[in-house]
Amino acid sequence: MNPVLQVRALERRVGDVEILRRISLDVMPGEAIGVIGPSGSGKSSLLRCIAGLDPISGGDVLVEGRTAKPGDGAIGMVFQQFNLWPHLTARDNVALALKVVRGMPAKDADAKAEAALTKVGLGALGARKPAALSGGQQQRVAIARTLAMEPRVLLFDEPTAALDPELTTEVLDVIRTLAASGVTMLVVSHEMGFVASLSTRVVFLDHGVVVQAAPPGEVFGGGGEPRVKTFLKTYLERVAWTKDA
Numbered sequence: 001m002n003p004v005l006q007v008r009a010l011e012r013r014v015g016d017v018e019i020l021r022r023i024s025l026d027v028m029p030g031e032a033i034g035v036i037g038p039s040g041s042g043k044s045s046l047l048r049c050i051a052g053l054d055p056i057s058g059g060d061v062l063v064e065g066r067t068a069k070p071g072d073g074a075i076g077m078v079f080q081q082f083n084l085w086p087h088l089t090a091r092d093n094v095a096l097a098l099k100v101v102r103g104m105p106a107k108d109a110d111a112k113a114e115a116a117l118t119k120v121g122l123g124a125l126g127a128r129k130p131a132a133l134s135g136g137q138q139q140r141v142a143i144a145r146t147l148a149m150e151p152r153v154l155l156f157d158e159p160t161a162a163l164d165p166e167l168t169t170e171v172l173d174v175i176r177t178l179a180a181s182g183v184t185m186l187v188v189s190h191e192m193g194f195v196a197s198l199s200t201r202v203v204f205l206d207h208g209v210v211v212q213a214a215p216p217g218e219v220f221g222g223g224g225e226p227r228v229k230t231f232l233k234t235y236l237e238r239v240a241w242t243k244d245a
């Protein structure tokens with residue numbers, strides 16, 4: 001089997017700051033890669049470079065063996081902010097790019113939008129505008145919008161960071177369902193339990209370098225690199241402190 005996504009010696013520099021340093025990663029079809037690491041380690045930058053949103057200074061990003069180009073639809077990205085059009089219904093938000101970018105006839109685009117909304121559990125709410133949806137539902141519309149474009153790889157950058165804790169579960173459940181159905185994805189998240197249960201592999205970044213890329217059992221089960229262990233220890237202490245507070 002060939003990798004869907006190949007990241008080869010990817011570098012990103014801004015001025016003399018090295019944000020990503022020769023990152024290489026092959027992602028096989030159906031893999032769910034959890035990307036973790038300290039704040040500022042380069043997680044968002046990695047996803048943005050893969051999606052073609054940030055310019056790269058060196059290396060390659062290949063999707064199914066071809067250089068990915070921004071806007072070719074091979075890679076889809078879901079952000080922390082949902083970025084929905086407030087004046088459009090959920091269905092129209094999902095259908096817009098299909099009509100405008102893909103030139104799909106309105107009837108087909110609407111049917112595809114309905115199917116994508118159903119996949120994220122919002123089949124009944126397509127006629128609502130964002131203001132009439134919860135934050136979790138709005139993020140699910142954003143996921144449906146990306147799914148409708150049928151990308152080969154789906155990137156999630158902190159998809160629940162803007163949500164109240166009680167609304168994160170529904171979004172994480174949708175991502176879990178997509179992963180279980182074989183969608184190839186990379187997920188940046190600070191929710192370690194979620195990353196541990198979702199990922200086929202976990203990539204730990206620090207200072208723009210991949211410190212460890214291994215199955216979650218290895219990374220979270222005490223087999224981690226020293227830097228990873230320190231990070232997880234601090235994370236667990238913070239979670240325990242938050243629970244006690």
Ligand SMILES: Nc1ncnc2c1ncn2[C@@H]1O[C@H](COP(=O)(O)OP(=O)(O)OP(=O)(O)O)[C@@H](O)[C@H]1O
Pocket residue numbers: 014017019037038039040041042043044045046
């Ligand atoms: N356009 C830019 N110009 C200069 N520095 C940048 C730029 N974009 C990102 N950086 C720096 O690159 C580093 C990595 O940033 P990035 O947002 O990718 O980290 P992150 O791991 O996603 O952090 P967080 O977990 O806090 O979201 C940070 O030190 C950041 O300040």
